[in-house]
Amino acid sequence: MCRSIKTLREPYASDVTDEDVRAAALQYVRKVSGFRSPSARNAEAFDRAVDAVAVATRALLDDLQLGRLPREHPRA
Numbered sequence: 478m479c480r481s482i483k484t485l486r487e488p489y490a491s492d493v494t495d496e497d498v499r500a501a502a503l504q505y506v507r508k509v510s511g512f513r514s515p516s517a518r519n520a521e522a523f524d525r526a527v528d529a530v531a532v533a534t535r536a537l538l539d540d541l542q543l544g545r546l547p548r549e550h551p552r553a
Contacts, residue, residue, distance in 0.1 A: 485541050502530035
């Protein structure tokens, strides 16, 4: 199941949509919960978890600093 979660950061992906983030969150919650589709009594908790993971994922992607930091050159 989790193998279908795609890497969503540059350079592996560009123009990541909210749909992409939600799909990854859904796959994660499915894996963790063990439910592909939760029962009616668990649907609300499942949906809240997907929403929370999607928000956390978007925050992570927005906060990541990509690229290399410049190297400090030794002074002669």
